[in-house]
Amino acid sequence: MLLLSSVSAQTTTFPVGATTVSVTPLATNLSVPWELIWGPDNFIWMTERGGRISRVNPTTGQVLPLITVPDVVTSSEGGLLGMTLHPDFTASPYVYIVYNYNDNGYKEKLVRYTYSAAGTGSLSNPTVLLGGITANSTHAGSRLIILPDRTLLMTTGDAQQRPEAQNTGALIGKVLRLNLDGTIPADNPVAGNPMYSFGHRNPQGLVRANGKIYSTEHGQDAEDELNLIEPNRNYGWPTVEGNCNLPSEQAFCTANNVRAPLYSWAPTVGIAGVAYYDHPAIPEWRNNLLAVSLRGNKMTQLPLTSNGEAVGNAADFLSGFGRLRAICVSPQGRIYVSTSNRDGRGNPAASDDRILVLENRAYVLATNNARAAAFQLWPNPAQHTVTLHLPGSSSGATVATLHDALGRVVRTTDFAAGQNDLQVSLAGLRAGVYVVRATSGTEQFTRRLVVD
Structure with missing residues (x-):
């Protein structure tokens, strides 16, 4: 593991190949931050296990509370857990959260709130999409992500009822798949069943990268x-832990089509959140997963x-901050990691819990004027859709973002590998002036767009 070198009381650094990565506290005195996601408003959205949802200014670290969910009940590992935002947030300003509550016993539910940006922002109109899930003070999961087909994945732990992980009719020990209104997709592996994959013990990280789910x-x-998550696959628990390497595990894996992990940590490190990194700011981490751990007190790079x-040679970083739980990446290539030292199992420092920002301060985004001039939009003005044209081959994965007059991201979409033309829907956008930005490797192209 690479240790941190001290630069000042606030900032430390560590080397990643030829790149120097700095680590600086962004927000402090938090209480068990559980989820961090980069929002379409260019703020970090955060849950804390006690029930608070906030937006965090990534420049100043100011925490702007939105709500404390009233019926969240914390118990050991339980409380307010994962969160995700609707991909068309301007037209559908929905926030999806999962948390534990009491209802004739300890339970878990998936709830959708509606966001209003008026004033300092607020959340209202809670709608239960899936409730009554068996829960326990430990092994609650739970992360959420939304896929491009507008379905939602939700992880659940086995709630200490180990055999239920193999019961495809139970909601625990699973990755579940739902429509965004809580109904069950018609193309789920089993008709009328939210189960997407099974045989899980306590999955606490979930990310989609390059068309795959990890x-x-x-x-x-x-x-x-x-794990590489595939529909209707069995991941072995409770008979199999990690790889299929014991005689009893090998027999079970063969008989039950068990998907072995891509990578395992032995002994356990309490692996928690995971994010995908593919930005030129830290080139040594391009096309890598970055996973943070609680007991292990580290971040693991997984090429x-x-x-x-498959995963290449892993490496560990970011020691010295204690338990690490959540991680997200900004479009600028900065990485945000939360500590979890006030969760009853850590040794909190005076400023814990914290959000740390990892960045390469020497990185400057390059722009080629000639190629930038060849970045085109049509039609412009546009009403229903706009086509983006890239200037020839790109230098890496290309992400296109559409920004409103206040600079907020209102659309995000990816160019496929080798794709030069991309059609973007303008449905739900108000008439006005927008900015379209395409970030491709070390280049960035910008164009003004008028929506009628």
Whole structure:
């Protein structure tokens, strides 16, 4: 593991190959931050286990509370957990959260709130999409992500009812798939069943990268797991922990089509959140997963192969801050990590819990004027859709963002590999002036767009 070198009382650095990464506290005195996501408003959205949802200014670190969810009940590992935002946030300003509550016993539910940006912002109109899920003070999961097909994935722990992880009719020990209104997609593996994959113990990380879905999962003692999630696959728990390497595990894996992990941590490190990194700011981490751990007190770099189905040589970073739980990446290539030292199992410093920002301060985004001039939009003005044209081959993965007059991101979409033309829907956008920005490797192209 690479240790941090001290630069000042506030900032430390560590090397990643030829790149120097700085680590600076952004926000302090938090209480068990559980989820961090980069929002379409260019703020960090955060949950804290006690029930508070906030927006965090990534420049100043100011925490802007939105709500404390009234019926959240914390118990050991339980409380307010994962969160995700609707991908068309301007037209559908929905915030999805999962948390524990009491209802004739300890339970878990998925709830959708509606966001209003008026004033300092607020959340209202809670709508239960899936409730009554068996829960326990430990092994609650739970992360959320929304896929491009507008379905939602939700992880659940086994709630200490180990055999239920293999019961495809139970909601625990699973990755679940739902429509954004809480209904069950018609193309789920089992008709009328939210189950997407099963045989999970306590998956606490979930991310989509290069068209694939990855999850990080707590093992019991022997191995934590990084899994490639596939529909209707069995991941082995409770018979199998980690790899299929014991005689009893091998027989079960063969008989039950068990998907072995891409990577395992042995012994367990309490692996938690995971994010995908593919930005030129830290070139050594391009096409990597970055996973943070609680007991392990570290961040692990997991290089993906070109097809995303295997992991190369892993490396550990970011020691010295204690337990680490959540991680997200900004479009500018900065990485935000939360500590979890006030969760009853850590040794909190005076300023804990914190959000840390990792960045390469020497990185400057390059712009080629000639190529930038060849970045085109049509039609412009536009009403329903606009086509983006890239100037020839790009220098890396290309992300296109549409910004309103206040600079807020109102659309985000990706160019496929080798794709030069991309059609973007303008549905739900108000008439006005917008800015379209395409970030491709080390280049960035910008154009003004008028929506009628």
